[in-house]
Amino acid sequence: MNEDRLNVHYETLYRIIEQRYNGVTPESIKSFCINSEIEFKIDESKNDSSKTIEEKREDYIYAEVGRALKVLTKKAKTAEEIEDNEDTYYFDDEDVDEKQREDYKYYPNSLVVGEPEKLNNNKVSKRNATYRLNKNIKFSITDREELRISSKFLYMLFKVEKEHNINDEMVAYLTQKKEIAPDDEGKKLTRVVDTFVQINTQEVYMLKKLYTLDFLLIMIELKASINIQIQNNKSTFSLKNIVIDELLFCKDKFDIVCDGIKITINDIQNIKLIESATTKNIHENILDLQHILSEYPDKVQKDFNDLIEYYKGICQIFFQD
Numbered sequence: 558m559n560e561d562r563l564n565v566h567y568e569t570l571y572r573i574i575e576q577r578y579n580g581v582t583p584e585s586i587k588s589f590c591i592n593s594e595i596e597f598k599i600d601e602s603k604n605d606s607s608k609t610i611e612e613k614r615e616d617y618i619y620a621e622v623g624r625a626l627k628v629l630t631k632k633a634k635t636a637e638e639i640e641d642n643e644d645t646y647y648f649d650d651e652d653v654d655e656k657q658r659e660d661y662k663y664y665p666n667s668l669v670v671g672e673p674e675k676l677n678n679n680k681v682s683k684r685n686a687t688y689r690l691n692k693n694i695k696f697s698i699t700d701r702e703e704l705r706i707s708s709k710f711l712y713m714l715f716k717v718e719k720e721h722n723i724n725d726e727m728v729a730y731l732t733q734k735k736e737i738a739p740d741d742e743g744k745k746l747t748r749v750v751d752t753f754v755q756i757n758t759q760e761v762y763m764l765k766k767l768y769t770l771d772f773l774l775i776m777i778e779l780k781a782s783i784n785i786q787i788q789n790n791k792s793t794f795s796l797k798n799i800v801i802d803e804l805l806f807c808k809d810k811f812d813i814v815c816d817g818i819k820i821t822i823n824d825i826q827n828i829k830l831i832e833s834a835t836t837k838n839i840h841e842n843i844l845d846l847q848h849i850l851s852e853y854p855d856k857v858q859k860d861f862n863d864l865i866e867y868y869k870g871i872c873q874i875f876f877q878d
Contacts, residue, residue, distance in 0.1 A: 560597075561596075561597030561598060562597075562621055562624075563709075563712075564595050564596065564597060565590060565595060565597070565617075565618055565621035565622060565625065566621060566624070566625035566628065566712060567705070567708050567709050567712055568589070568590050568593055568595055568708075569586055569590065569621075569622050569625035569626065569629070570625065570629060570708045570711060570712045570715070571704060571705050571708040572585075572586045572589045572590070573586070573629070573688055573689065573690055574690060574696070574704055574707070574708050574711070575701075575704065576689065577689075577690065581688055581689065582688070583622065583623070583626060583688070586622050586626075586688070587618060587619050587622045590618045590622060591614070591615055591618050595618075597617070626688065628712075628715060628716055629688075629712075629715050630688070691774055693774055693777045693778070693803045693804060694711075694774075694803075694804050694806065695803050695804065695805050695806065696805070696806050696807075697805050697806065697807050697812075698806075698807055698808065703807075703808050706808045706809065707806050707807065707808050707809070710806070710808065710809050710810075710811075711770075711806060714769070714770040714825060715770060717767075717769045717770065717825065719769055719771060719772075721757075721763065723757050723772070723775055724860055724864070726856070726860065727753065727857065727860050727861070728775055728778060728779065730854075730857055731746070731749065731750055731753065731779055732778045732779060734746055735750070735779065735780055745849050745852075747782075748835075748842065748845060748846070748849065749846065749849060749853075749861075750779050750780075750781055751781070751782070751833045751834075751835040751837075751842060752833075752835075752839070752842040752843060752845075752846050753779070753861075753864075754776070754779065754781045754783065754832075754833040755832070755833040755835060755839050755842060756839065756843075756864055756865065756868055757864075758831060758832050758833065759839065759868060766829065766830065767826070768825060768828045768831055769825070770804075770825070772831070773801065773804060773813070774804070776801050776831070777801045777802065777803065777804070780800055781800065781833065782798050782799070782800055782833070782834040782835070783798075783799060783800075783801070783831055783832060783833060783834050784796065784797050784798065784799075784830070784831070784832050784833075784834050785799065785813075785820075785828065785830065785831050786828075786829045786830035786831075787820060787822070787827055787828060787829065788827055788829045789823070789827050793829070795830075796815070796818070796820070797834060798834040799815040799816055799818075799834075800815060800816065801813055801814070801815045802814045802815055802816075805819070809823070810822060810823045843865055846861070846865075850862070
């Protein structure tokens with residue numbers, strides 16, 4: 558992607574960052590970019606000659622803001638998903654307040670939130686019809702120019718190609734259940750989460766062990782106990798049985814914050830290993846899971862069984878003695 562296009566994409570993300578968690582519409586992002594001092598060249602030979610330079614500039618910005626939002630949005634929600642709260646995310650009205658409902662509904666593990674479509678009555682849904690940053694991405698800086706620099710760094714993390722997609726609905730379901738599960742059920746749920754993470758971090762899914770921003774956000778949402786290994790130019794260090802609380806961004810690096818500890822990451826490829834901290838091997842956990850899954854909704858059972866069957870299909874000798 559050329560520098561001119563990237564500049565518009567950076568400004569798009571900066572506008573979302575500047576608005577923090579209040580949300581910002583695509584139209585306001587485009588207006589913001591048009592009124593900003595973004596510099597880029599217009600190739601007049603490839604554009605409608607009847608338009609003025611200002612009109613061509615606006616067309617270019619509108620197009621690139623749209624492309625940037627597609628890069629930043631993991632999965633936009635449809636109007637039906639936005640309105641169908643309980644069926645999609647298994648909420649019990651008595652167990653969750655409106656703030657929790659809003660957080661889980663719009664970005665249980667998404668990077669930013671897609672703008673919903675218009676409803677059948679041609680009105681836009683009153684439920685968050687905007688884009689906003691994932692709540693677990695925080696900043697240790699407030700200076701606007703530094704935030705602009707940080708948006709460039711963060712944009713490149715959004716843009717990293719994913720090796721495999723972790724099931725969004727499963728993450729949303731497990732995330733919500735983690736918040737309301739009583740002690741006894743919580744122990745079973747921890748085993749389910751451990752197994753879910755364990756399977757998704759196996760080499761059959763992550764051949765290159767390339768971890769992404771999206772993957773880290775999922776670990777935060779699941780409150781998963783993990784082991785993590787970091788390697789830089791000078792040293793390698795490991796942390797065992799940690800739970801990531803948030804990602805704290807500076808200009809050109811970010812901290813993984815966990816249990817009062819900050820691990821600074823300059824390049825996400827410095828993360829060499831993330832695995833479940835469970836002491837049981839994957840064979841034992843999958844066998845245990847067969848007895849627990851009957852207590853879960855049919856859709857969850859199917860998704861988990863598909864995940865397990867795929868893994869077993871790749872590793873044909875998995876259950877042999």
